[in-house]
Amino acid sequence: MNREQLSQKIIDTCLEMTRLGLNQGTAGNVSVRYQDGMLITPTGMPYEKMNVDSIVYVDGNGNYEQEKLPSSEWHFHLAVYKARNDVDAVVHNHAVNCAAVSILEKSIPAIHYMIAVGGTDHIPCVPYATFGTHQLAEYVYQGIQESKAILLAHHGLIAAEKNLDKALWLAHEVEVLASWYIKLLATGLPIPTLSSDEMKIVLEKFKSYGLRVEE
Incomplete structure (x- = not known):
């Protein structure tokens, strides 16, 4: 895609993120890798008011238009691209359940095999x-090397993938996992988790699993 097409795709992703209930107001932000840097949503602008000229180019050194x-x-979007050369899109939001788990300062353990969507067992x-x-960018830089989906304590979620469709899919999957985890925590009962051996099997199977979207 050229810059105009990528910019429109960013806007479409933002609007879809809101439609899916994954974000509120102007809280989230979306970017794609572009040239030696990235294209990213502007600060403080409602998604429905954005146009392709609103999207900002930031180079690899943090200089912007x-x-x-x-x-x-x-800063943390750029940190993701520097940390992983296998991702070209980043979705960040304050999805309700992900934010709730992040306030507890908890990682989501292997409560379900779909935990493997991030590429690890939690x-x-x-x-x-x-x-x-x-x-915060430094914490993201470290965390995103472990998993393509991470929670930011007292904040929200980052999901990074090869393209925006996959990144949004990943963000949605993690929000569902977070909703299950919140419900389980509310019971006050011990929470069973899948064994590390089982998760190794699942992670191997996930190398050929996931959203099929043309690169």
């Missing part, structure tokens, strides 16, 4: 840092 302001979270939760800071 004059008279445009990228999302305040651009959905990690990285430590809290103020939004938009280099410290």
Whole structure:
């Protein structure tokens, strides 16, 4: 896709994220790898008011276009692309259940085999840092190397994948997992989890599993 097409795809993804109930207001942000940097949503602009000219290019050194302001979270988006060369799209949101689990500062354990969507046997939760800071970007840089989906303590979710369709699919799957985990925690009962041996089997099977979307 060229820049205009990628920019429109970012906007479409934002609108779909809201339609799916994964975000509220202007809270989330979306980016795609582009040239030596990325294209990312602007700061503080409602999705329905965006057009392709609203999307901001940020280069690999963090320089962005004059008279445009990228999302305040651009630091951690760039950190994801630097940490993983196998992903080209990042979706961040404050989905209700993911945010709730993140407030508990808990990773989501292997309560279901679909935990493997992130590429490991749990959905990690990285430590809290103020939004938009280099410290948060450093936590993301470390966490995203472990899993393509991570929770940010007292904040929300990051999902990274090869393209925007896959990234949004991943974000949706993790929100479902978070909703199950919240319900299980509410029972007060011990929560059974799948064994590490079983998760190794599942993770191997997941190498050929997932959303089939043309690259």
